[in-house]
Amino acid sequence: MTAAAVSALEADWPAVRIGSARVLGPIRLAIEAGCWTAVVGPNGAGKSTLLRTLAGLQATDGSVRLHRRTLAELPARERARQLAWMGQNEGTADGLSAHEVVMLGRLPHRGWLAPPSPADLAAVESAMRRTQCLQWRERLLSTLSGGERQRVLLARALAVGAGVLLLDEPLSHLDPPHQADWIDLVRDEVAAGATVVSVLHELQIALQADRLVVMAGGAVVHQGPAGDPATHDALRAVFDNRLQLVQVDGQWLALPRAAR
Template identity: 60%
Template sequence: MVSSPSATPASALSAHAITAHMGPCAILHDIHLALAPGRWTSIVGPNGAGKSTLLRVLAGLQSCTGSVQLLGRALADWPRRERARTLSWLGQNESAADDLTVYDVAMLGRLPHQAWLAPPSSADHAAVEQALRATQAWDWRTRALGQLSGGERQRVLLARALAVQAQVLLMDEPLANLDPPHQADWLLLVRELVARGHTVVSVLHEVSFALQADDVAVLAAGRLRHHGSTQDAASHRALEQVFDQRIAITQAAGMWLALPRLERPAAPAPSAAAPVSA
């Protein structure tokens, strides 16, 4: 269940003057971003835009200058266990021991709720069952993680993140290895979470899926180029621009979709060659 704070914060997550480096290279440049509670925001941009780095900054997993606030409180001021109960994370290429059962992997999401060395409570077992059923992984609960395909593993790791029952969920490329039906299931699941008051932030390469979110944050070259509703024409123009006009945002079946433009960009005109002397 989502906790009920005495006063709803203006932002579920906010970043102020965020700059992040990888070695000597700046990956993010002076990012200011405020994400409203109870909404789904997708972070989108071309390869190397800094999307995953920004998500890691919001999760407190990446060092940076500037500040991040979670529910109106500085992220650094949250006790670790309380923060882990409030903010759930699913990263790229997440791993768990292959010999753990699917059930035990999902139960890892309940660790922030458990006292040191305490056995799982009935609430823990109920949360794990709910998460595994939501990702259609319940039937594999006794199988070892190492026996699963890539898509099946992804669904189990998603269940681990859901089992936390956090108010804010951050997911980096959650559709990786999922086939189209399970991508659609993920979309429906996110919409259900938001309808129950959770805040979801996802990094997605699939622009058409990103357009099903409430809001989109568009990054390019480590800078925030646009943040707005996925329904706004300005958001569509920003997406087309950062992808060099190689996509077109159009509407079909009541949804906004990104279609590829198949023509190649015009090559630059050659400069005049100097005459060759004999």
């Protein structure tokens, strides 16, 4: 980060544990505000656990700060308004319609048992239009395909209207045209001032982000601009130098190398 950069999220912890097992740490991380940051690394690197910890969903021995305030000191409703989350394999809302699922994103803005306001309804419709899922509004989430579900869950995160979005593998099950739509949507969010952090396995798309966080073995081994040579060196290293990074028409591509 540059000296003038402002952090939306900062993490500083010696360890994250699941039971007695240490799964992450030590971690020191600063997520630049108003940027799209992609978290990448091999399977088992700790990417999803890192994102869950940043969201306050996983306990840590240290602290996570959102706009310089620790998550622990933020009232739950205020935190939910500022920080939107989209996780993997969410199935707890299978009995709800797509519209009801997206409306869950408006809960931080509504009073206890209060009906949706006109602002809530408008935010939900806008989010569903942007993710092209409005046509399924009456269908149960359980009846949708994997890609359709992803678009509904993304709409729920957008409906929050939060300044920070944490998205764990949001491209799962999406076909290439809808992946391209997702990139456009993220760029629109960032252009409007939001901060987006996404865990991605799709390295071709991750390389289009503003910044990369490169992980391996439960640690952050590098963070920097996606096009920086040092970032590319770190990316090759965590994948055992089985990647070839090439630039085509101004865009970086990650091509697999066969083992020798």
